[in-house]
Amino acid sequence: MLSNVQKQYRNSSMKEDKFNKIVQENSERIRRICRYYNSNVQDQDDMFQEILINIWKSLDNFRGDASISTWIYRIAVNTALTYTGKAYKNMKLTININDVSQVNILDFDHDTESKEKVESQFEALQNELNTLSVIDKSLISLTLEGLSMKEIAQVIGITEPNVKVKIHRIKQQLKENLTASNHETK
Amino acid sequence: MKPNKENITLNDLGAFTSKLQEKDKKYATQSKRLQYVYWFLIPFYLILGTYDYIFDGTTVKEFLSQVSFAIAMLVFALTFRKLAKEYNFVDYSEPTLTMLKKVVKRYTPFHGNSRWVFVALIFLDAGLCLKRQFDKDLLHIQIVFLGAIAISICVGLILWLNKYKPIRDAAKQLINDIEMNN
Numbered sequence: 001m002l003s004n005v006q007k008q009y010r011n012s013s014m015k016e017d018k019f020n021k022i023v024q025e026n027s028e029r030i031r032r033i034c035r036y037y038n039s040n041v042q043d044q045d046d047m048f049q050e051i052l053i054n055i056w057k058s059l060d061n062f063r064g065d066a067s068i069s070t071w072i073y074r075i076a077v078n079t080a081l082t083y084t085g086k087a088y089k090n091m092k093l094t095i096n097i098n099d100v101s102q103v104n105i106l107d108f109d110h111d112t113e114s115k116e117k118v119e120s121q122f123e124a125l126q127n128e129l130n131t132l133s134v135i136d137k138s139l140i141s142l143t144l145e146g147l148s149m150k151e152i153a154q155v156i157g158i159t160e161p162n163v164k165v166k167i168h169r170i171k172q173q174l175k176e177n178l179t180a181s182n183h184e185t186k
Numbered sequence: 187m188k189p190n191k192e193n194i195t196l197n198d199l200g201a202f203t204s205k206l207q208e209k210d211k212k213y214a215t216q217s218k219r220l221q222y223v224y225w226f227l228i229p230f231y232l233i234l235g236t237y238d239y240i241f242d243g244t245t246v247k248e249f250l251s252q253v254s255f256a257i258a259m260l261v262f263a264l265t266f267r268k269l270a271k272e273y274n275f276v277d278y279s280e281p282t283l284t285m286l287k288k289v290v291k292r293y294t295p296f297h298g299n300s301r302w303v304f305v306a307l308i309f310l311d312a313g314l315c316l317k318r319q320f321d322k323d324l325l326h327i328q329i330v331f332l333g334a335i336a337i338s339i340c341v342g343l344i345l346w347l348n349k350y351k352p353i354r355d356a357a358k359q360l361i362n363d364i365e366m367n368n
Contacts, residue, residue: 054278055278057275057276057277057278058277058278058279061277061279062279071279074278074279074280074281074282075278075279077282078278078279078280078282078285079278081282081286081360082278082289133363134360134363135360135363135364136363138282154281155281155282156281156282156283156364157280157281157282157283157284157364158283158364158365
């Protein structure tokens with residue numbers, strides 16, 4: 001029979017192994033989320049650490065009801081929303097041109113567009129993204145991560161059709177604003 | 187648990203987890219110590235009251251006063267234990283909407299669990315009123331006691347307005363954004 005101290009030690013060691021495994025397997029995913037919400041490297045590192053702390057705190061509650069990636073995204077998004085705290089209204093969504101190319105959130109036709117035009121579209125898109133509400137930014141960041149509507153619904157806690165409507169509306173709003181700003185520059 | 191400014195890499199993950207474990211242990215010890223104070227005071231009041239009643243011939247009123255203090259300590263102990271758990275073990279792995287609703291609940295003054303503090307205060311007040319040593323009249327005790335409570339509530343509300351209301355309002359705003367057109 002194991003004593004209480006031995007049991008505690010065994011549980012603590014198991015928790016540490018589980019934590020290390022999760023972090024090693026999802027490190028890049030967490031780093032990407034941190035990059036979306038912070039342009040400054042120091043802030044990215046701070047948020048990364050905060051997410052790790054919250055993974056550690058929530059580890060005992062992981063029952064496997066959701067997939068591990070959904071679970072990680074929940075912690076990452078929730079931490080991002082609460083981490084920025086006072087400054088959350090000024091939270092900027094920083095995207096990489098490759099992220100947009102990969103997921104192509106606004107269905108840009110990159111093959112036929114010139115490089116310069118794509119870059120200018122990207123810059124305009126970056127500016128427009130930062131006019132979105134914090135939640136809309138989170139939805140876009142999850143879309144950029146390639147999550148399905150069902151997975152996004154599980155992360156945010158709303159229904160799948162609702163996620164579809166929201167993302168459709170965000171894209172529509174972005175397209176309209178980008179078209180309007182294009183006309184203005186012409 | 188405030189993060190330090192160190193940059194965590196996968197290589198020093200072991201050291202990081204050790205720190206986390208140390209902090210968990212430290213917090214658990216601190217929390218237990220606070221609990222011990224309450225759990226010590228409960229039997230203390232009961233034993234003292236019973237001893238005085240049996241051996242020193244104190245009145246039933248005084249005995250009931252000690253019982254009231256013990257009940258107040260019990261309610262304080264249970265309430266603070268629950269509140270400490272609620273505040274220190276926020277589950278970040280819940281869906282965002284659920285987590286935000288819990289934030290709003292947690293940072294709303296006089297919500298669910300904190301109402302039990304008032305129950306404890308009523309027993310504390312009853313204990314004070316029944317206690318013999320106070321030669322003051324009942325009204326005087328009430329004025330002093332309720333005055334102290336009113337000042338504490340005012341200080342608490344000022345702190346809440348400056349520190350916690352902005353968090354609650356921010357969470358409410360995020361909930362509105364999520365639920366908009368749901």
